[in-house]
Amino acid sequence: MSVNKILESQSMDAGAEPARSLAETISEQVYLLTENGLAGAVVIIVSAIIFGKIVDKLLRVTMNVWVKKSDTPLDDLALEHLSGPVVQTTVLYGLWVAANHLQIEEAGAKLFVMRVIQTLLVMIWSLATLRLIDEFLRHASKKRDRYRIVENRTFPLFSNLSKLVLVGVAIYGVILVWDVNTQAWLASAGIAGLAISFAAKDTLSNLFAGVFIIADAPYRIGDYIVLEGIGTRGEVTSIGLRSTRVVTRDDIEITIPNAVIGGAQIINQTAGPSPKMRIRVPVGVAYDTDAEQLRGILMEVADADPIVCETPEPRVRFRAFGASSLDFELLVWVDDPEDRGKAVDSLLDAVLTRLRAEKIEIPYPKRDLYLKEQPSA
DSSP: OOHHHHHHHHHHSTTTSOOOOHHHHHHHHHHHHHTSHHHHHHHHHHHHHHHHHHHHHHHHHHHHHHHHTOOOTHHHHHHHHHHHHHHHHHHHHHHHHHHHHTTOSOHHHHHHHHHHHHHHHHHHHHHHHHHHHHHHHHHHHTOTTTOSSSOTTTHHHHHHHHHHHHHHHHHHHHHHHTTOOOHHHHHHHHHHHHHHHHHTHHHHHHHHHHHHHHHHOSSOTTOEEEEETTTEEEEEEEEOSSEEEEEOTTSOEEEEEHHHHHTSEEEESSOSSOSOEEEEEEEEEOTTSOHHHHHHHHHHHHHHOTTBOSSSOOEEEEEEEOSSSEEEEEEEEESSGGGHHHHHHHHHHHHHHHHHHTTOOOOOOOOOOOOSSOOOO
16 A cells, blocks of 8 residues: 555544544554655664663563573673673664665675675674673683683683684684685685794794693692702792793792693692692611610600691601611601601701610711731831
């Protein structure tokens, strides 16, 4: 039905028929507006905005019911960061419908509008996904008991990697939308990447080793480690992508490339079922010493030392018949590997004092010299 026929129908029925319903009136007015391309496009856009608001409201109401039943805050993050893109997507869809309603004659202009809308969609959802992943990683870094890989120290790594991946995917999506030939770019990028990999071989090896160290987590910040073959022992103070920093007991900071650590055997004295560390104190006495008396003396020394743990309890072991002595070993535990040197010093001092008080000889190598004949004057 044309506009003229609708107006004639309205004038003829104005006096004879009762007032029409509000729904019919609105329907006719919308039809009248949509006869004009520009006005119809405006109506479509406004309707899309209103529809988007309604969808957002329904989404929030539905999600809130589900969120209240969940203990994790991840669904709150999803609701916060996805509601906006849903509304924006609805509005962009209305723009696309409005563009079709305008009946653009030129195929190039119509294709350009469609590509612009698709590009905006790629950007909107890429940014929303980026924010959502960043918030998820930030939440995971604070829950070390549930997410062991993502921590405060590894959060920047995973955050930057996710940004690089999403930016790359977004750029590739925009390239596909605009139908750009990427063969030459990919060939140039491959050659450049090959040249960079050869030039930065050591840097890349340290980088990959750092990623594997962070993912595998053989040690953490604050752990005491010993690197076999290197002879380094100390507290880990920093774990980076290129190197790990260790502070020794001499308060000297050593920076070790991650590639070196990746190829070495790592002894973590802090890790394990307990952070406690066992210390072995060798004690050698003369052959005429009473073994049971010595055991009692060593146990008394261990029990009196405040650094030594009560649990597990100290032990004394008879290890070997030495060349000049009976070799015993006092085994004790300390709460932290940092106390090893202090405990050894305290125990050795106490053992020496007790052995001297008990008149127990601490032997040392002795040599007898025999003269076959007296040299002449």
